[in-house]
Amino acid sequence: MRVKDLMTRDVVTVRTDTPLKQAAALLTQRRISGLPVLGDDRHVLGVLSEGDIIFKEQGTRERPGLFERLLAGPPKQLDLKLSARTVGQAMTAPALTISARRPVTEAASTMIEEGVNRLPVVDHDDRLIGIITRADLVRAFVRSDAEVEHEIREEVLLRTLWLDPGVVEVEVDGGEVKLTGEVETRGDAEAVPALVERVPGVVAVQSDLRWRTDTSSTGRCPDRPEQRRRPPVYSCSRPCSSA
Numbered sequence: 001m002r003v004k005d006l007m008t009r010d011v012v013t014v015r016t017d018t019p020l021k022q023a024a025a026l027l028t029q030r031r032i033s034g035l036p037v038l039g040d041d042r043h044v045l046g047v048l049s050e051g052d053i054i055f056k057e058q059g060t061r062e063r064p065g066l067f068e069r070l071l072a073g074p075p076k077q078l079d080l081k082l083s084a085r086t087v088g089q090a091m092t093a094p095a096l097t098i099s100a101r102r103p104v105t106e107a108a109s110t111m112i113e114e115g116v117n118r119l120p121v122v123d124h125d126d127r128l129i130g131i132i133t134r135a136d137l138v139r140a141f142v143r144s145d146a147e148v149e150h151e152i153r154e155e156v157l158l159r160t161l162w163l164d165p166g167v168v169e170v171e172v173d174g175g176e177v178k179l180t181g182e183v184e185t186r187g188d189a190e191a192v193p194a195l196v197e198r199v200p201g202v203v204a205v206q207s208d209l210r211w212r213t214d215t216s217s218t219g220r221c222p223d224r225p226e227q228r229r230r231p232p233v234y235s236c237s238r239p240c241s242s243a
Helices: 020-030 050-059 066-072 075-082 104-114 134-141 145-160 186-196
Strands: 034-038 044-049 118-122 128-133 168-173 176-185 204-213
Touching: 020 034, 020 050, 034 128, 044 050, 044 118, 104 118, 104 134, 128 134, 145 168, 145 186, 176 186, 186 204
Parallel strands: 176 204
Antiparallel strands: 034 044, 118 128, 168 176
């Protein structure tokens, strides 16, 4: 699943000269927690979040402590945020963005590692085309078993690994995936469950895949047909141990 499959395309945005009060009203009215800040040609200059406004609100009452100052950045940026009247003065910049073609798992990792709740989605020219939030990722996780199975067969087996989906039996029950069947190489047998684990909505993976060629010991190339016609002699239940 790619970011483009989950992102919201109708994005509420503001500009650097938008009054902070007006931006705060937008957050409240639209029930959203952040706004991309756009410059010319829809390039993302930063993001205004609820946290930025709360920081400003706190700063008008008391000088923030060390932790808050570290989050705000350099002293000049801190002072600018505390005295902010416009979005450009209060926003967090530069903005973290992501391409629409990137995997959803990358968006999730970025949000967790960077401690953000949303990522503006940009095209190849870094122009805004959408936004993806943690709520979008949660919706992906609660997909039906049928939707999860379809993605495993089409995206993981066919498009990513170039495997015939018919060689792997996929069973999904309550997000728990069981894989059985026979693939060509040990590398395939290890790659399939590793990639399936990253499919949104998958809770656990049990792999009982068998393989014909142990490329880890023979050094043979799995892409050459003359090296693939061997009887199935290896099998494992994940995690695999040496055959």
